[in-house]
Amino acid sequence: xxxVVLVKQVPDTATERxxxxxxxxxxxxxxxxxxxxxxxxxxxxxxxxxEKHGGxxxxxxMGPDQATDSIRKALSMGADKAVHLNDDALHGSDALQTAYxxxxxxxxxxxxxxxxxxxxxxxxxxVVGAALAEYLxxxxxxxxxxxxxxxxxxxxxxxxxxxxxxxxxxLPAVVSxxxxxxxxxxxxxxxxxxxxxxxxxxxTAAEAGIDVAKVGLNSAATEVxxxxxxxxRATGTVIKDEGDGGLKAAEFLAAKKxx
Amino acid sequence: xxxxLVLVDHVDGEVKKxxxxxxxxxxxxxxxxxxxxxxxxEEGVARLAxxxxxxxxxxxxxxxxxVTAPTAELLAKLARDAEAAAVLVSATAQNKEIAGxxxxxxxxxxxxxxxxxxxxxxxxxxxxxxxxVTHARVRTGAPVIAVRPxxxxxxxxxxxxxxxxxxxxxxxxxxxxxxRVVERVKQEQGARPELTEAAIVxxxxxxxxxxxxSVVENLAxxxxxxxxxxxxxxxxxWYPNQFQVGQTGKTVAPQLYIALGISGAxxxxxxxxxxxxxxxxxxxxxxxxxxxxxFGVIGDLHKVAPQLTEEINRRK
Numbered sequence: 399x400x401x402v403v404l405v406k407q408v409p410d411t412a413t414e415r416x417x418x419x420x421x422x423x424x425x426x427x428x429x430x431x432x433x434x435x436x437x438x439x440x441x442x443x444x445x446x447x448x449e450k451h452g453g454x455x456x457x458x459x460m461g462p463d464q465a466t467d468s469i470r471k472a473l474s475m476g477a478d479k480a481v482h483l484n485d486d487a488l489h490g491s492d493a494l495q496t497a498y499x500x501x502x503x504x505x506x507x508x509x510x511x512x513x514x515x516x517x518x519x520x521x522x523x524x525v526v527g528a529a530l531a532e533y534l535x536x537x538x539x540x541x542x543x544x545x546x547x548x549x550x551x552x553x554x555x556x557x558x559x560x561x562x563x564x565x566x567x568x569l570p571a572v573v574s575x576x577x578x579x580x581x582x583x584x585x586x587x588x589x590x591x592x593x594x595x596x597x598x599x600x601x602t603a604a605e606a607g608i609d610v611a612k613v614g615l616n617s618a619a620t621e622v623x624x625x626x627x628x629x630x631r632a633t634g635t636v637i638k639d640e641g642d643g644g645l646k647a648a649e650f651l652a653a654k655k656x657x
Numbered sequence: 658x659x660x661x662l663v664l665v666d667h668v669d670g671e672v673k674k675x676x677x678x679x680x681x682x683x684x685x686x687x688x689x690x691x692x693x694x695x696x697x698x699e700e701g702v703a704r705l706a707x708x709x710x711x712x713x714x715x716x717x718x719x720x721x722x723x724v725t726a727p728t729a730e731l732l733a734k735l736a737r738d739a740e741a742a743a744v745l746v747s748a749t750a751q752n753k754e755i756a757g758x759x760x761x762x763x764x765x766x767x768x769x770x771x772x773x774x775x776x777x778x779x780x781x782x783x784x785x786x787x788x789x790v791t792h793a794r795v796r797t798g799a800p801v802i803a804v805r806p807x808x809x810x811x812x813x814x815x816x817x818x819x820x821x822x823x824x825x826x827x828x829x830x831x832x833x834x835x836x837r838v839v840e841r842v843k844q845e846q847g848a849r850p851e852l853t854e855a856a857i858v859x860x861x862x863x864x865x866x867x868x869x870x871s872v873v874e875n876l877a878x879x880x881x882x883x884x885x886x887x888x889x890x891x892x893x894x895w896y897p898n899q900f901q902v903g904q905t906g907k908t909v910a911p912q913l914y915i916a917l918g919i920s921g922a923x924x925x926x927x928x929x930x931x932x933x934x935x936x937x938x939x940x941x942x943x944x945x946x947x948x949x950x951x952f953g954v955i956g957d958l959h960k961v962a963p964q965l966t967e968e969i970n971r972r973k
Contacts (some may be wrong), residue, residue: 411904411923415785422791436905494760494767516750519927520906521784522752522768525757528725532758536725537835541750543898553839556724557899559749559851565724567817577905578891578898617687619766619798623779625791634935636947639956647936648972650755650952654934656857656913657882657969 399453399547402507403444403477404500404526405516406434407468411519421615422622424520428465430458433468436515438582439575443545444513445476446580451547454478456507457597460488460499466598474585474593485603492617497529497612503606504534509570511552516541516574527574527657537567540574548619627639659687659742660712664728664755665705666747666860671948672704674780674854675747677811679804680708687742687903691820692735694720694728702820709814716825724836726750729758729911731827736763741799741931743778748803749853753869756803765798770908772808772931786904786923787930802823806853807910830960842895852900855883857913858932860902861895862887862925864939868895873917876962885909885929887919903928917958919944 409415409429416425438458457472457480459465469480483503491499504512512534515522531538540553541544541563550569554561557576585593603610611617637646651657661683666673676691679780683689691710693701695718702713714735715925720727732755736744744759746752748770753926760767771875773781778800782791794800852858859882861873870884877884886896902909904927919925921937921944930949937950938958947953 410912410926411786414943415788417789417791463670466667468738469804470848492766493769494757497757497761505755517905521780522904522908523757523767524753525767525769528754529757529761532726532761533727535832538726538754538758539836540724540754555842558751558841559853559899561842561899563724563838564840565836566839576898577888577901619760619764619795620768621794621796622793625789628783628788628790629678631935634947634949634951634953636942636950636953636955638942638952639961642964643938643954643956643961644966645968647938647952647954647961647965649967650936651969654913656934657972 399511400446400453400509401444401447401453401455401508402454402458402512402525403440403472403510405437405441405459405472406518407431407459407465408434408518408520414564415520417625421490422625423615431467432465433471434518436517436575436577439577439579440479440515441472441475441631442580442582443575445547446508447511447547456481457565458500458503458507459483460496460503463619469499469598470496470593473596474589474590475583476589479596480598482598483601483606487603489616490618491613492618492620493523493525494529495613495618497526499606499608500602501530501533502608503601506601506606511569512572514574516576527572533570534572534577538570539565539571542575543578545579546575578593660690660739661687662732662744662745663689663691663710664732664752665691665693665701667693667697667701670700672701674811675806677708678806678809679745679747680705680710681811682774682804682809683745684709685774686778690714690739690741692732694718696707696733698822702822707813707817708811709817710820711823713820714825715822716827720827722836722838724838725754725758726833726835727827727829728755729762730829730833731825732759733762733824734827736799743800743802746803748805753803756801760801763798763801765801766795767803768793768795769802769803771802771804774802774804778802783931786927797881798902803907805910831916850883852883852885852907853909855911856904857882858885858909858911859915859917860887860919861890861917862919863889865890865895870896872962876903876915876966887925908929916946917962919946920944921949
């Protein structure tokens with residue numbers, strides 16, 4: 399089974415994240431880049447599928463040169479090879495353009511299942527998996543907390559507000575994962591060393607068959623008009639519990655008319 | 658006036674609060690038309706009219722037998738036929754997916770997790786865990802906007818009329834039927850409000866110390882609140898995954914958020930930072946949650962929360 403796992407490098411949420419004042423796009427130089435947290439669960443699931451059904455795991459990442467760090471991380475967890483879609487024309491692409499570009503890059507690969515995280519920690523739109531399924535015309539098996547494949551049939555538990563739905567489809571399919579699906583492995587020293595020798599194929603927009611008039615900041619259907627730091631929260635009161643902390647909290651709630 | 662489509666969230670004929678918020682926002686952009694998928698429209702129509710819906714499109718519940726694609730096809734057809742000025746949905750995980758697919762079909766743009774929208778369809782976002790406020794717009798096509806529940810105060814229309822009900826039939830494509838829902842597994846939620854819609858949320862974290870969440874639930878029930886949990890509590894298996902608040906869980910913005918035994922790491926703050934009032938109880942005086950709190954108690958939540966619960970019940 400051929401599995402493609404999508405990986406995105408995002409600014410570390412532990413650092414201060416910024417937008418570039420000149421074009422309101424993410425300032426990728428301002429913070430350390432890390433692999434998007436949920437992508438580690440996607441990689442783990444891809445590796446588990448490979449261990450069970452055989453085949454190969456290919457990492458696909460769209461991003462600037464720095465994204466190499468996250469690609470290496472994915473390879474050191476055990477993925478076999480990688481494709482790095484990297485082109486200046488892609489800078490500033492919004493979620494839908496990203497899904498379009500990824501769908502084109504996927505067109506250059508053979509796959510039975512595409513696995514991705516259900517959202518990234520930077521933009522957090524949560525639409526890329528669905529939009530990718532739309533562009534590819536493939537079953538959308540998103541928000542998966544469990545994945546089972548038997549022959550050409552795939553069944554997932556799709557997380558919902560009330561619990562979960564059991565969803566079935568035929569391969570090939572697009573699967574996005576939520577955190578509860580597994581526990582990502584730590585790369586072993588051996589795998590980290592091996593990862594350095596694994597092939598990373600560079601792919602330009604033209605090579606992927608991407609219409610550059612449809613991607614990038616200037617042709618994005620969405621536009622950030624302005625951005626500003628949120629006003630700081632007013633400093634509150636903090637008290638030490640002297641046996642009446644609950645009563646004091648009740649007084650606060652009463653003053654605010656919650657009770 | 659141009660039609661603005663609003664996808665209705667409902668449970669057994671009861672219109673959810675977020676839909677009244679969406680209708681309120683839709684009135685700024687044009688004339689709201691509600692889109693109802695499934696049964697129960699006859700019970701919900703009065704409520705929708707009260708908040709300004711002039712029309713209610715009703716489609717068969719068969720659409721819900723498949724994942725998101727059929728509803729996106731329905732909305733695309735309606736948006737094209739009506740030349741809609743915009744389409745609004747609630748920013749739930751599922752509806753954001755519908756919004757994404759819809760925008761691809763309409764060749765327009767999608768804005769997600771919007772906290773406000775003006776008459777020109779310029780949308781406000783709170784990003785990076787609430788640290789930055791941005792305004793964004795869609796430049797081409799009818800904007801598809803997913804609005805976060807509890808963000809825009811709902812107000813009934815000044816001159817509500819009767820809403821016209823109109824049945825819509827959709828020929829689903831084979832692609833739309835590709836992902837079939839074969840079973841729905843509902844977990845017991847009791848009488849508590851839904852997490853993202855609740856006016857008050859009480860969440861428990863590592864400090865709860867075990868899978869006995871009753872200290873959190875009792876306080877929540879005294880306030881008619883929803884229960885949430887931090888990632889630490891969910892990862893420990895103390896509370897189910899769908900109640901997780903934070904960066905990789907739900908984002909909530911209630912009137913009041915009470916954090917019990919939650920330190921307030923960025924992982925958690927990203928999901929609750931825009932709550933109107935924040936109250937925290939934590940043993941550690943250095944816990945970052947206190948930087949956000951309007952009222953904080955340094956102490957043992959197992960002493961403070963039961964006392965607070967008792968006092969709330971006494972004052973009722």
